[in-house]
Amino acid sequence: MSDTISFTQTAGIATLTFNNPQRRNALGAAELDAIESGLSSLDENARALVITSSDDRVFCAGADLTQILDGSLSGDRFQSVTNKIAALPIPSIATLSGNVFGGGAELALSCDFRLAREDIVLRIPAAAIGLCYPVEGIERITRRLGPSMARRLLVAAETFSAEQMLALGIVDAIYPPDSLYAAAQRYAESLIKLAPMAVINMLEIIRQFEGGNLNREQADALAKACSDSADVQEGITAQREKRAPVFQNR
Incomplete structure (x- = not known):
């Protein structure tokens, strides 16, 4: 610095x-x-x-x-x-x-x-x-x-x-x-405190939309990665159990 x-x-x-x-x-x-x-x-x-x-x-x-x-x-x-x-x-x-x-x-x-x-x-x-x-x-x-x-x-x-x-x-x-x-x-x-994979992937998709250069195949893959992640299971389970989720970015 x-x-x-x-x-x-x-x-x-x-x-x-x-x-x-x-x-x-x-x-x-x-x-x-x-x-x-x-x-x-x-x-x-x-x-x-x-x-x-x-x-x-x-x-x-x-x-x-x-x-x-x-x-x-x-x-x-x-x-x-x-x-x-x-x-x-x-x-x-x-x-x-x-x-x-x-x-x-x-x-x-x-x-x-x-x-x-x-x-x-x-x-x-x-x-x-x-x-x-x-x-x-x-x-x-x-x-x-x-x-x-x-x-x-x-x-x-x-x-x-x-x-x-x-x-x-x-x-x-x-x-x-x-x-x-x-x-x-x-x-x-x-x-x-939010799921890091979801934050990062949605941020990337938004930026692509904003820049007018959306790669739909890549965006779909980013969305699917979140849907298939352990974090989404943790998020759903934590909500059901009324506790704070512990995300692992995977």
Whole structure:
């Protein structure tokens, strides 16, 4: 890791934390390397990833524009990291503990779930400074939110409040400042109590649908693997016996 990125893994929940408030948690080459290192270190016990910030003022400002402009960092490098987050086999939760700017919004949209503090704002100001947002990022934002919302975020560079984001489906829930972290932890804990094979396989099928590249044969095989698993038998038995299931991911 680095001084500006920390990574921990405890009881099945991995946590990636941005810790560079002086730079509004902008992600330069060192930070992107550290994020990749953290993602690569996830072991088989990891069942959910929480991404958050140590600073309540800002979640993430995206790629470091200073490095983008001096040529030491490319938009493709930033995209490669958001792609890795989006492709993780386990569910990811963006905990938006502060304002979200630029590529920080795309990074949040690379996650499967987004929980936000009720007093934050989100804005992608690329058009306001004369930049065209990276094409792959435009694709992700449009795919996730639809072309109308992509136009508002990117072309019009609108600023959205947390309440607007909730109403528009940009985030899944909003919380008071003093309860966001606990809510994110509870959500992650609820995810890791579910049958891991079912979670992972359905997540993959949903992502294929979302990307317009559904492999029906593969999707059917993933669904059948769950139906034939020992976990589904355990889940049914536990429900019948009115106890918590003990899933083995098999």
